[in-house]
Structure formats: structure tokens, C-alpha cells
Amino acid sequence: MRSSVPGQDATADRIAAMPVDGAALISIVRDLTAIGSSPLGFRTAGTAEDRATAEYVAGQFRAAGLVDVAIEDCAVDSWRFLGADVCFGSEPARTRLPASSFGGVPGTTPQGLHAPLVDVGPARLTDLDRVSESGGLRGAIALLDWQDPLLHPSVIVLELQARGVAGLIVNCPRGGPWYQGLDAVGAFDGHWPAGAPPMVMISAESAALLRDRAPAVVTLRLEVELRPDGVGSNVVGYLPAGRPGARPGDPHGSDASDASDASDASDGSEALDERDALGRGPIVVGAHSDAWFRGAFDNASGVAVLIGMARAMVHASAQETAQETGQETAQGTGQGSGGSRGAACVPPRHRICFTTRTAEEWGLIDSPYDWCIGAWRQVSQTHPEWRTEAAFALCVEASGHRALRAVVEAPPELESWSHAICVRAEAAGWTPNGWRVSAPVAGTEQWPYLIAGVPGIASYAWETEFGRTDYHTQRDDLALLDPALLEAQVRLNLLMVLEADRDPASTLNLSARTAAWQLAAERFAHPSLAEAAAGLTRISPAGSRAAFAVLGPAIFALDAHDECAEPFAQHAADLDRVDQVIVEIRSGRTGLAADLLQQVGHNHFGLFLTEDSLRRWNARLAPDRLRRSWAADSHVTVGPVLNEQVRSLRAHSAGASVDLVALLDRLAELRAELVTGLTGRLDELAAALTRALEVATAAMRGATEPAAINPAAANPAETGTEF
Numbered sequence: 001m002r003s004s005v006p007g008q009d010a011t012a013d014r015i016a017a018m019p020v021d022g023a024a025l026i027s028i029v030r031d032l033t034a035i036g037s038s039p040l041g042f043r044t045a046g047t048a049e050d051r052a053t054a055e056y057v058a059g060q061f062r063a064a065g066l067v068d069v070a071i072e073d074c075a076v077d078s079w080r081f082l083g084a085d086v087c088f089g090s091e092p093a094r095t096r097l098p099a100s101s102f103g104g105v106p107g108t109t110p111q112g113l114h115a116p117l118v119d120v121g122p123a124r125l126t127d128l129d130r131v132s133e134s135g136g137l138r139g140a141i142a143l144l145d146w147q148d149p150l151l152h153p154s155v156i157v158l159e160l161q162a163r164g165v166a167g168l169i170v171n172c173p174r175g176g177p178w179y180q181g182l183d184a185v186g187a188f189d190g191h192w193p194a195g196a197p198p199m200v201m202i203s204a205e206s207a208a209l210l211r212d213r214a215p216a217v218v219t220l221r222l223e224v225e226l227r228p229d230g231v232g233s234n235v236v237g238y239l240p241a242g243r244p245g246a247r248p249g250d251p252h253g254s255d256a257s258d259a260s261d262a263s264d265a266s267d268g269s270e271a272l273d274e275r276d277a278l279g280r281g282p283i284v285v286g287a288h289s290d291a292w293f294r295g296a297f298d299n300a301s302g303v304a305v306l307i308g309m310a311r312a313m314v315h316a317s318a319q320e321t322a323q324e325t326g327q328e329t330a331q332g333t334g335q336g337s338g339g340s341r342g343a344a345c346v347p348p349r350h351r352i353c354f355t356t357r358t359a360e361e362w363g364l365i366d367s368p369y370d371w372c373i374g375a376w377r378q379v380s381q382t383h384p385e386w387r388t389e390a391a392f393a394l395c396v397e398a399s400g401h402r403a404l405r406a407v408v409e410a411p412p413e414l415e416s417w418s419h420a421i422c423v424r425a426e427a428a429g430w431t432p433n434g435w436r437v438s439a440p441v442a443g444t445e446q447w448p449y450l451i452a453g454v455p456g457i458a459s460y461a462w463e464t465e466f467g468r469t470d471y472h473t474q475r476d477d478l479a480l481l482d483p484a485l486l487e488a489q490v491r492l493n494l495l496m497v498l499e500a501d502r503d504p505a506s507t508l509n510l511s512a513r514t515a516a517w518q519l520a521a522e523r524f525a526h527p528s529l530a531e532a533a534a535g536l537t538r539i540s541p542a543g544s545r546a547a548f549a550v551l552g553p554a555i556f557a558l559d560a561h562d563e564c565a566e567p568f569a570q571h572a573a574d575l576d577r578v579d580q581v582i583v584e585i586r587s588g589r590t591g592l593a594a595d596l597l598q599q600v601g602h603n604h605f606g607l608f609l610t611e612d613s614l615r616r617w618n619a620r621l622a623p624d625r626l627r628r629s630w631a632a633d634s635h636v637t638v639g640p641v642l643n644e645q646v647r648s649l650r651a652h653s654a655g656a657s658v659d660l661v662a663l664l665d666r667l668a669e670l671r672a673e674l675v676t677g678l679t680g681r682l683d684e685l686a687a688a689l690t691r692a693l694e695v696a697t698a699a700m701r702g703a704t705e706p707a708a709i710n711p712a713a714a715n716p717a718e719t720g721t722e723f
Contacts, residue, residue, distance in 0.1 A: 011502070012428045015494045018312040022483025025304040025400070025490070029478060031056060032300035035078050040100065040474055041294040042187075045359035045374065046078030046230030053289045054233035057356045060307045065314035066237030066354060074377035076363040078230030079103050081187075081568050082223040084200045086169055087112070088215035097210065099169075099200035100293075100331060100474075101222050102190035103362025104155070104370060108198050113167045115141045119211065122147050123156045124607050128163060138164030141220050143210060145171050149177035150561055153199065154191035154368070155605055158613040161196045165388055167220045168199040171207035174634030177468065179203065184473040186294035188508055189362040193620070198222045230356035230367055234374055235289070238282070239313055239354070242320075243345025281389045282353040284454070285309060285493075286375065287396040288445055293474045298398040301481055302460065303356055305399045308490040309497070310354045311506040315621070317347040334475045348501045350391050368620050369631035375445035378450045386454060388549045392500040393456030395446040396493060400486035404461035406435040408496075409446060409555070411455075412512035418457055422497055425608070427541075430488040430495070433461070436557030440556070442566050442634070451633045453552030455508055455545070459493055461485075505541030508548060510692075513555070517685070520568065526682045532689035543696030550695050554688030557635035567635040568681035574600045574639060575674040582667055584662060589652035594646050601639015603646065611643040635681070640670055 035049050036042050054071045061069045084099035118140040121127050131137055142165045146153055153170050160168060172179040172186070179186035183203045192199070200222050202210070210218075255580040287302035294300075355378070363373030375395075379386050406425075410418035415437060422435045440446055446458040470476055500507055514533045523532035535637070539547050557567040577600050584593035599605055606613055618638050619625070626632040645663055652658040 004074045009424055009428065012646065014023045014099065014316070015312075015491050015498065016428065018316050018494065020308055020312050020487045020490045022485075022487040025301075025308050025486040026426060026478070026481065026483050028060065028304035028307055029300040029481060031298050032291075032303060033294040033296050033478065036089070036294065037084050040081070042081040042289045043289070043290065043295065044079055044081065044103065044361065045076040045232040045290050045363040046227070046588055047080040049080075050290060050358050052535060053234050054356070054358070056287060057235045057303060057307070058237070061235065061237030061310065064237075064307060064311045066239060066310055066316070066687065067329065069237040071236045072378070072382050072679050074232045074234055074374055074382060076184075076232035076356065076359045076373055077104070077365040077378075078225070078227040078232075079105075080192075080225040082225070085223045086206070086210070086218055086220055088117075088202060088210075088213065089476075090217045095213070097202050097206040099184045099186060099202045099206075099222075100187045101198075101200050101224065102188045102192065104190035104192040104226070104365050105199045105222065105224070105351060106192075106196075106226055107222045107224040108167070108220060110221075110223065113141065113198060113215065114219045115139060115166050116465050117141050117143060117169075117210070117215060117218045118363075120160075121145050122608075123160065123613065124218060125159070125610065128159065132163070134522040136164075139166050141165070141167040141169060141218055143169045143207065144522070145176070145207075146172045147176050147179070150604065151608060152188075152191055154193060154196075155617060156608050157199065158193060158616050159194045159609050160614040160615055161193070162610070162616075167196055167197050169202050169207075169218075169220060170199060171204050171209075172405040173204050173207065173210045178471065179469075179473055180471055181469040181475045183365045184470065185717045186325060186471075186474055188472055191368045191370055191615075192366065199242075217253050220543070226365070232363060232374055232377075234358055236251065236296070237310065237354050237566075239317065239348060239352040241349060241351045242317065250265055264686060268634075281384070281390050281391055281694055282351040283348070283497060283504075284355060284393040284449070284456075285394070285396065285497060286355040286357055286378075286445055288358070289356040290358050290361050290374075292361055292472050292476075294477050296478045297401055297476050297480045299360070299660075301399045301401075302396045304706045305486060305489050305493060306354055306396050309396075309494055312490065313348070313352065313497075320347055323721040348498075350501050350504070352497065352501070357445060364629055366620075367627070367629055367631075369629045369636075371443065372445050372630060376448040376592070379449055379454065382632075387452045388546075390454045391504040391545065392497075393454045394450040394493060394496055394500075395444050395456065395703075396447070397444055397458055397460030397462075399459075399461055399489040400481045400483070401461045401466070402480060402485065403433065404463050404466055405433050406431045406434065406489065406492060407458075407460060407462045409440045409444065409458040410437055411440050412452060413456060413551075414457055415512065416509055417499075417507045418496075420665070422492075422501060422633070425492045425495055427496075428491070430492045432485065432488060435488060435717050442558055442564065447556070447634075448630045449553050451630060453549035453558045455495045455504075455548050455552075459489070459496065461489070491678060505544050508541070508544040510539050510544055510547055510551070510696075511537045512578075516566075517689075520572075520682070524645065524678065524682060526574075526679075527684065528688040529682050530690070532686045532693070536689060539693065539696040540700055543698075543700040546699035547692040547696035550688060550692040554685060554692075555635055560637065560639060567685055568678055570601070570637040570639070570677035571674055571681055574676060578667055578671050578674060582664065582671075585664060585667075587650070590658075590660075594649035594653065596643055597649065598640060598646050603639065603642045603656070606643050606646055609643075611641055614641050614643060635675075640673070642670075709710055 088099040279613035287306040357374035361374035364370040444458045464476045559565040621638045
């Protein structure tokens with residue numbers, strides 16, 4: 001799978017010579033998928049299966065030759081799936097529909113919940129009011145169509161809970177956002193509110209059968225073990241750093257192994273290597289080990305790729321050391337037919353931490369932000385020093401799919417570097433299905449590292465269509481994987497790690513957002529932000545890592561749809577919409593004004609939640625609730641509840657008499673609140689950029705040790721404060 005001309009890319013040549021065996025990687029996936037709490041699989045945080053997975057990985061790390069291998073406990077909530085179904089009818093003609101559920105959803109008794117079935121469709125308020133008029137929902141089991149990717153069942157259940165529903169059956173009908181594969185049942189992190197009823201997920205085909213048969217009564221059974229305050233299992237293993245003093249080579253992989261390199265180190269690299277000798281400042285390469293169902297692709301494949309990377313780097317480093325000392329290296333690494341291919345790879349300048357992490361899929365009861373808990377615990381509690389000392393983090397996700405492109409998710413600061421890496425990987429033949437670089441998402445373990453101030457990227461294979469079909473279903477099995485593509489993903493990831501190890505400062509472009517921040521400063525008349533943003537252009541590579549430790553907690557935020565955004569973006573978008581609403585009302589277009597107002601904050605939930613239920617949703621975003629997870633550091637914005645105003649505008653559009661003057665007064669108050677919030681976010685961003693420049697300047701002068709950097713000093717969100 002090597003297509004570039006040997007000698008043109010020395011780093012790629014070294015990687016091509018490393019032993020990687022696709023069949024051995026498949027074997028690892030097969031071993032992991034055999035671990036499960038139910039006939040459907042499931043390796044979830046804080047369970048016996050979680051521990052068994054960790055012990056397997058630790059054994060693989062030791063066999064690969066990593067040192068200081070350890071299973072590190074982390075606090076998680078535990079949800080262990082044992083089985084689920086929906087039944088109706090009497091024996092011998094009783095029908096059983098297979099089901100799954102979402103992390104954190106409470107179970108039923110072993111006998112199940114026996115209750116009337118009520119079809120609520122997508123569960124708009126108009127649907128629920130209609131059902132209430134014809135008999136009501138109290139004590140019933142509701143059949144729900146999940147049609148909108150922005151409207152998780154955990155939102156709708158707030159309204160169903162308020163109306164007394166006893167249980168919930170969810171499906172994604174044809175055309176829905178997920179689980180469109182044939183007979184697919186799905187799982188997800190639950191976000192499940194405390195006190196909400198049990199819920200199971202069935203396939204679209206099962207839902208169609210249920211509607212066709214229309215039984216008056218059904219039995220919903222969900223057998224789970226749900227426990228707070230559990231113990232999850234992260235695993236670490238280390239590849240030691242090589243010779244101190246080896247300087248970075250040229251950007252295209254010139255050999256850094258020459259002895260003369262040691263005397264040419266500059267820009268603080270001597271201090272960096274000294275820290276490496278003390279075992280500090282690692283590059284962190286991680287993959288999550290928990291899974292819904294068998295999870296062959298998501299994410300046993302990522303764990304296999306991680307282990308394959310460790311094996312290859314250990315072998316190559318040992319061979320290089322043996323060549324330098326005149327010794328011969330034994331051939332083969334226990335990887336089947338992989339064997340040695342004469343690699344001549346420089347041992348890494350940084351200590352490399354290979355790690356698997358639990359609770360990526362789910363790990364926290366009663367939280368809208370219940371995923372990536374293991375990685376968050378790792379970087380914030382187990383290894384808080386990594387926030388300032390880790391040179392780079394690579395998140396390895398689902399890999400080796402037969403039909404999907406490689407995707408590298410990089411923030412703007414690492415986008416150009418990531419693009420250059422992918423171009424080189426393509427030339428080497430390591431992206432046969434194609435590739436793309438895209439923006440980060442909060443759904444991978446890259447996110448808790450970024451908001452902790454650690455620069456890094458996520459690497460995996462993905463297409464939107466896969467997300468709609470087999471993702472998080474029982475169809476995620478070994479048949480999806482191609483050994484050759486797993487091998488290619490190992491080599492692509494090795495290229496990233498070796499280049500980041502060779503010259504970590506080259507990964508970062510801290511001025512990538514300068515133009516956007518200056519435009520925002522001009523638009524919102526904020527000169528201190530413009531000045532602070534311009535200051536970032538003065539940071540040299542020697543100060544970039546220190547600056548990112550301050551910037552990370554300040555510049556990565558989530559909007560009302562949980563998409564990655566600037567920390568002021570939600571306030572700015574809501575302010576724009578409110579201004580448009582005011583214009584439309586004054587122009588007499590109150591129907592359009594209602595549509596626009598429903599786009600402010602979380603008010604798109606207003607078609608499904610009453611005012612009381614929407615307030616319950618907002619209460620879940622309170623600062624004390626967000627501090628239970630990484631969401632406290634993600635600048636989540638709590639928006640206004642505007643059900644009454646939207647309802648008034650719709651009534652006026654339909655011909656009713658409405659006091660528009662009073663409504664405009666309320667919108668003026670809301671606008672002032674948004675301006676205050678926006679100004680606060682801009683002030684905080686400007687302060688963080690200023691602090692980043694100060695820290696970077698000190699680092700460039702050689703006056704700052706990483707442990708002295710305190711990102712929280714410039715970023716109140718670092719300590720969990722909600723703005």
C-alpha cells in the first residue's frame with residue numbers, strides 16, 4: 001500500500017518499514033467483541049466487562065513492550081445492559097420484539113411493565129393534547145417516533161414524564177436520523193433525566209409491526225444494573241523517550257538521529273528533552289474501550305489500531321537502539337506474519353502514553369453531557385499535569401471500515417498541519433478511501449483534551465450515511481472491517497504522532513482565528529479583543545504550547561445544538577434573531593417572527609415542551625449541574641424560555657388580538673440581556689488572549705515552567721463557573 005517514491009519522505013519511509021499486521025489487528029477486534037454483558041454485547045463503564053476489557057488491553061500493552069502499564073480507576077456511574085424486549089399477545093401466539101436501550105435509563109422489574117400502548121407519533125404538543133383528549137397518557141406506555149436529530153428522546157421524555165407516562169418505546173422511522181439499517185436496534189448515551197420512566201429502543205420494522213397489530217396492552221421489559229458512584233477502568237502504558245537533546249528535523253521528515261543534532265537544539269528544546277527524561281510532557285495517544293453492542297468498528301477497531309501503533313513503535317525504537325549499540329534485534333513481534341521490515345526509526349523525543357479510556361459512550365447519571373467521562377477524568381483528575389505538559393494528544397476512533405473515508409478532526413490551530421499530514425499520507429497510499437479534514441466535535445475524546453488546553457486531533461473513518469444506518473447498532477460487527485485499511489490507519493496515525501513528536505511546536509498556528517476575532521471585535525465594538533487577537537501573531541513556536549494551555553479552556557464552546565462554536569457565538573446568534581424578530585413584528589409579519597423567535601437558544605424545543613418542561617430542561621444546565629462533567633468548561637449558554645411570546649405571535653398571525661407593544665417591550669429587555677451576556681463573553685475571551693500572550697512571552701524567554709501556567713487565572717470557566 002506504498003505509492004510514493006521512496007526517499008522523498010523519510011518519516012513515511014520509516015513508517016512503511018515498521019511491522020504492522022492487519023490480520024493481528026482483526027484478531028484484537030475479535031477478542032474485544034467477545035466481551036459483553038448480554039447476547040447483544042455491551043461493554044459499558046464501571047461493569048465487569050469494562051474491567052475485563054481493561055485487563056485485556058493491559059496485557060496487550062505489556063506484550064507489546066510498553067512500560068509502566070497500569071489500570072487507573074476513575075469515577076463513573078455504571079449502567080450494565082442485560083436484555084430488553086417488547087411483548088404482546090398471548091401464548092402460543094405471543095410476539096416478542098427485540099429491543100435495546102440508552103445509557104443511564106432505569107430498568108423495569110424482571111416481569112416488565114404491563115400497560116396500555118398509546119401511539120404519540122413524534123410527540124409534538126399538539127399530538128400529546130390530542131391523545132389526552134382521547135383517553136390520556138397517565139400510566140400508559142408511549143410509542144415515540146424519533147425524527148429530529150436535534151431533539152433527543154431525553155428532551156421529549158420531560159413532557160411525557162409530566163403527563164404521567166409509565167414507559168416509553170422509541171424507534172427511528174424510515175427517514176429518521178439514526179438506525180436506518182435493516183432491523184437495526186440502537187443505543188446511545190441517554191442524557192436521561194432523574195425520575196423519567198424506563199425506555200427501550202426497537203427497530204423501525206418492529207414499530208411498523210406494532211402499529212399494524214395495534215395491541216391494546218404491551219409488556220415493556222428492560223433488565224439493567226444501574227448504579228451511581230461506580231469505578232471505571234482507564235489503561236495507560238508508556239514508550240520511553242529516546243536520546244535527550246535530539247532536535248526537530250525539517251518539516252518533511254529529515255533524519256533526526258544524527259549525533260550532531262544534539263548540539264543544535266534551540267527554542268527551548270533542551271528543556272523539553274530534560275522534562276522527557278523525567279517522564280514528563282508525554283504525547284498522549286488514546287482510544288475509548290467501551291462500546292454499545294459488539295462495537296467492532298466503534299471502537300474495538302480504534303483500540304486495535306492503538307495497540308498496533310504501540311507494537312510498531314516499540315519494535316522500531318528497539319531496532320534503532322540495537323543498531324546504534326551494534327547489537328542485532330530479534331525478528332518478529334508476535335504479530336503473526338508482520339515480522340521485521342528493517343525499520344530505522346528514531347526513538348521518540350517525548351514519552352508516548354498509549355491509553356484506553358472508559359465511559360466515552362456514557363458514564364454519568366442524570367446529565368445532558370454524560371459522555372467522554374473517562375477521558376475527562378483522566379486529563380482533569382488523574383493526570384492534571386497533562387493540561388500544561390502534554391505535547392500533543394491523538395484521539396483514535398473507529399477505523400478500518402471498508403467503505404468510509406478517513407477523517408481528521410482538527411481545530412483551526414491545527415488545521416493546516418493536519419492537512420499537510422493527510423497529503424503526505426495519501427502519497428504514501430495510506431488513505432485509499434480518501435480523506436478530509438474537518439472541525440472538532442464534542443462527541444469524541446478529543447473534546448475534553450482541547451478544553452483542558454491540550455492541542456490535539458481525532459482520527460477515524462466516517463461518513464454521514466454510516467451514522468444513519470449501522471452506527472451504534474447490532475450491525476456494528478467484524479464484517480464492516482478491512483484488515484488492510486486497519487493497517488493503513490495505523491500508519492496514518494503513526495505519521496501524525498512521529499511528526500508531532502519531532503516538532504510539536506510546528507503543529508500549532510495560534511493566529512488561525514485572529515481575523516475572525518478581529519471581525520467580531522469590529523462588529524461588536526470591542527477594541528481590547530482586537531488588540532489581544534493581534535497579539536497572538538507575535539507568539540513564536542517556542543511559546544505556542546504554553547499559550548494553548550491558556551487558550552484551550554477559553555476558545556472551545558458549544559452552541560445550543562452542542563456544535564463546536566466560539567464562546568460568544570450563541571449570544572451573537574440569538575441577538576441577531578431577536579433583532580430580526582423585532583423587524584418582522586414591526587412589519588406585520590408575526591408568523592415569521594414566531595418562527596425566528598423559536599430559533600433562539602433552546603426554544604426549538606417549544607413545539608414539544610410546555611413552558612414548565614422547558615424550564616426543567618434549562619435547570620439541567622445550571623452551573624452546579626454542569627460541574628459534574630466537562631460541560632462546565634465548554635461555555636454552555638442557558639437561553640430564555642419564550643413559549644409565551646412565540647404563542648402570542650402565532651395567535652396574532654392567526655387573527656387574535658395580542659398586545660404587541662408589551663411583547664416588543666419584553667423583546668427589548670431580552671435584547672439588553674443578550675448584549676450584556678455577549679459583552680461578558682467577549683471580555684473573557686480578550687482577557688484569555690492577553691493572558692496567553694503573557695504566558696507565551698515568558699515561555700519564549702525561558703522563564704516559565706509548564707507547571708507554573710495556570711489557565712484558570714484567565715478563564716473562570718476552568719473552575720466550572722457558568723457565565
